[in-house]
Amino acid sequence: MKKPVQESRNILIVDDDPAHRTMLKALIGSWGYAASVADDGGTAVAEIQARPYDLVxxxxxxxxxxxLEALASIKAFNPAIPVVIMTAFASVDTAISALKSGAYDYLTKPLDFEKLRITIDRALEHAFLQVENQRLKDRLSERFDKRTIVGNSPALKKLLDTVSLVAPSEATVLINGESGTGKELIAGAIHHNSHRKNGPFIKINCAAITETxxxxELFGHEKGAFTGADRRKDGKFVQASGGSIFLDEVSEMSLMMQVKLLRVIQEREVIRVGGEQVIPIDVxxxxxxxxxxxxLVQSGSFREDLYYRLNVVSLTLPPLxxxxxDIPILAQHFLSRFAEQNRKSVxxxxxxxxxxxxxxSWPGNIRELMxxxxxxxxxxxxxxxxxxxxALFPSAPAPSLDRANPTPHLFPENRLAEIxxxxxxxxxxxxxxxxxxAARVLGITRxxxxNKLKAFGMTEKG
Known part of the structure; x- marks a missing residue:
């Protein structure tokens, strides 16, 4: 969208000094802006409430x-309007108070006219971009299909905002997150909000199938390619043509399979096991x-070139x-579902x-809650x-979230391992x-x- 011309931008000048007020109106008007004046903070608040202004x-x-009093009233009425404060008293405390109350910037008298013009231009541009960004988000939000994703937490909203921007593109997406956090649901949301939504959405768990x-499964095979291959079979990449393919637990792929997957991503084609025909793919x-x-790349167990191919857009799901x-919302959601399924009046x-x-603390995340x-x-x-x-496992209580000072790890890693x-x-x-x-109960693959048993130095019986 094209930025509005200066003549349509209305600026309200508030100053109880008539000479300074008149001079600023003439100066700002000469820059192409429409300028109005008010002689007091109360008059300014009434003006803002009566008609639209782009900057004060x-x-x-x-x-x-x-x-400062007028600033508080203006921001309470319209938080989006930028307010630039002027003063002849260069006080750091006053500047901090103004900025904390929502002022866009702070200028001292006598004004540097070049700095004033730059500040006005930047403030108006900033406000314009904020409005456009919100309009874009609103449009995306109207079109975005959350599917069965449940929750209203800031962490989830922030993630879904990113998903709504990523989904319409053709970019490869890597979803990071602990087991049970809902990575498959996010993958489904990406597909169903893309231009490929009418095509197939093929899912495969790389950890649940042997390398052979x-x-x-991924590339298909020819008849007789191996024992039991009694007919030709198309792989998941061909089956997903025109749609999306979701590779879960991609970290569990062997290095040999990583090489083959890398070739498919680079060449956009597959060859069936035991075959020679090159089959183009559109997924x-x-x-x-x-x-x-x-x-894993640093340790040599995952190829660096494949990592960069997969990590075009990276999303990280927060643990529960x-x-x-979101826990009360999710819990009630699951209760309603299972009460209906089991014909219970809970x-x-x-x-x-x-x-x-x-x-x-939900070490098994949403899957454990479910x-x-x-x-x-x-x-x-x-x-x-x-x-x-x-029937919950004993664990430390989940810590309260401090929105003013969020931390990336709310639990010490050693405590998480203990849990x-x-x-x-x-x-x-x-x-x-x-x-x-046990793996099914915990919501993870065998x-x-x-791998976890090995990492904890535990025998098969724990």
Whole structure:
């Protein structure tokens, strides 16, 4: 959108000095702006409420209502309007008070006219870009399909804002996040908000399939390519033609498979296992990992060239412990779903049960919450789920989020490892050492569980 011309930008000059006020009106008018005047802060507030202005240039010291008081009233009425403060008293404290109250900038008298003009231009440009950015977000928000993504936390909103910008593009996306945070849902949202939404959305978990079978699953195979290959089969890349393919747990791919995947991404073509025919592909690639790839690149277990091919746009899903505001919403969402599925008349949670849900650290993230709510609904004997109905692993309470001073790691890493180890030990005990069953309860793959057992130095039985 083209920026409006200067003549359409209305500036209100507020100063109780008639000579200074008249001089500024003539000067700003000569720059091509429409200028109006007010002789007091109270008059300025009334003007702002009566008609639209694009910028206010206001003296800070006036007899009836000071510039700081007027600034507070103007910002309360219209937070978006930029206010530039003027004063003859160069006080750092006054400047800080003005800026804290929402002033765009602070100028001292006698004014440097060149600096004044630059400040006005920048303030108007900044305000214009803010409005345009909000309009873009509103348009994207109207069109953006969240699918089954549930939550209103600032962390989730910020992520979805980015997803809404990324989805319409053709860029390869790498989704980072702990197990159970909802990476597949985000991948689905990217696909369903893209130009490929009417095409297929093919999903495959790279950790759940052996290397030999994974190659066949991704690229297809010819008849007789290996034992059991009794017919030609197209791979997932061909099946996803015109749509998107989602490779989950891409960090678990062997180096050999990484080489083959890199070739497919670079050449945009596949060759079936046991075949020679080159098949062009038209797919968008979305990958996900629950382990950061950069350290794996440094250790040599993940190819650097593939990492850069996948990491065109990087998204990181916050763990549930950093989305405490979303826990009640998610819990009620899952309760309604499982109550309907199991034909139970469960309506909600007691205050004590909800308090425990919010305070729990959720090492298994959303998947663990979903499993906990499903179990509670199935076993519930009343219309509300109480604290005693929740089978949660012992853990430290989740910390409160300090929005004024957020930290990237709300839990010390060693405490998170402790919590995770406790969860694995208890689950293995409850499943009689059955790793496949334990992995399902924990909401992770069997291979991921094996990796964690190895990392913790634990035997198969914990």
């Amino acid at each position: 240039l206001m003296d800070i010291r006036m007899i009836k209502m000071s510039g 079978l994974l190659e066949s 968008r690639l979305i990958a996900a990992t629950n382990r950061p790839l950069a350290p 412990r950093e989305r405490q505001e 309506k909600g949670f007691t205050a004590r049960a909800m308090d425990r849900l919010v305070r729990y 499993n906990a709510v499903e179990r509670a609904v199935v076993l519930a004997q009343a219309e509300t789920i109480d604290d005693a109905d929740l 995770e180890r406790e969860a694995i030990v208890k689950t293995l005990a409850e499943t009689g050492g059955n790793k496949s069953k 291979k991921t569980l094996q």
